[in-house]
Amino acid sequence: MQFTSEQRLDGDIREREFTVGEIPGILWTPGSATTPVPLILLGQPGGMGLRKMYPRLAARARHTVAAGFAAATIELPGSGDRPRSAEAEQARADLHRALQAGEPVDEIVDRLVLPLVEKAVPEWRTTLDALLTLPEIGGQVGFAGGIIAIGIRLAVIEPRISAALLFAGSFVPGSMFDEARQITIPLHVLLQWDDEGNDRQMALNLFDAFGSTEKTLHANMGGHTGIPEFEGDAGNRFFARHLT
């Protein structure tokens, strides 16, 4: 793990860019913490890239660190400056076209999301290995955000993740519902009720499928990017209950 840059946010938050092998990422830690703090992995949507997503990620990180956690995110395979995948680009274009035409997207979602999960999940785990060697990070780990399919796979196979906050999105390969049923860690699921780019019924079916005995769904108005600010606090309280 190599740190490639460092700056301070708001005086007391340490923001460091890093690479773990070919994986670039950003780590935010409380500048003044004297004991190790639990870590929240910030998932992000695919396709946009870290640079474009930076303002939203930094806002989430600020809020997370203010609540006493460290936060980290990584560039997904095929996003940002990382090598593109011709298959993924084709699938993304096909998805866009099919959605516009109102055609079924299941097969395209499989082509787009399953390979991404296969590549991204081991990268998250490698990054986690590296992050957990840092003296400023300790204790339990949470995952927060999208892509929900990546969160599902991590929640099932990564025993160091103790709780997950998932953004409900439509594009979950049907085959992953079986994995959803295997999840046992506490889940906190956010659903934007009137998100036109989202299949609400599928999101509700997915919530129903999760195997966890402690799972909470928070549905709000405000469209795809309109998650209310108070949900940031609710997410932090969820992690505080399970990681500290």
Add this chain to the structure above:
Amino acid sequence: MQFTSEQRLDGDIREREFTVGEIPGILWTPGSATTPVPLILLGQPGGMGLRKMYPRLAARARHTVAAGFAAATIELPGSGDRPRSAEAEQARADLHRALQAGEPVDEIVDRLVLPLVEKAVPEWRTTLDALLTLPEIGGQVGFAGGIIAIGIRLAVIEPRISAALLFAGSFVPGSMFDEARQITIPLHVLLQWDDEGNDRQMALNLFDAFGSTEKTLHANMGGHTGIPEFEGDAGNRFFARHLT
């Protein structure tokens, strides 16, 4: 309004039983507040009566008062020591039988719930008139609890109620979906996802119907009476955002 008894809970909560005309109720206020506090009306399920519901109501009241509010509840018409309604008793028995037999209940729900709403809502408003004359209560008013049909009607017609926390239950007369669409105040809706006595899809349809631009659904596991403790805090924060 007449106070008929008074005691202290936990040292600092003043619990007073009262009557407003024929309506018995209980008021909980912070014993040490020096300025008027906002009021939360605690709705309760019908049929049980205040005495049987007292432990659960007192627990909710304690939590509400600890967050800086006053709390009040009243005996519903036909419950507790109040005169029974033969029609309501018949409808309740019919409902029980129909549910056991797996028969449709719409007509029975209309017979049971609509008259109750017609009687209970004016009683809540009369009680509110009386409570708002007390010097220890001031500012805005919230409604929290069941029966959801009573909460819906109050949210539509009582302008002094600024926010409502509703317990999603199945037994909402179909005709009240039109009223649900007229609600504009902020809503916080609790749904027990695996509540076998509840029609989940109807609860989701009702949430969808609410006209409010700010509405949040919190769905949890744990069966009908298993609302997690942390939802009490979430409810208080909802009211703090809108009543203070």
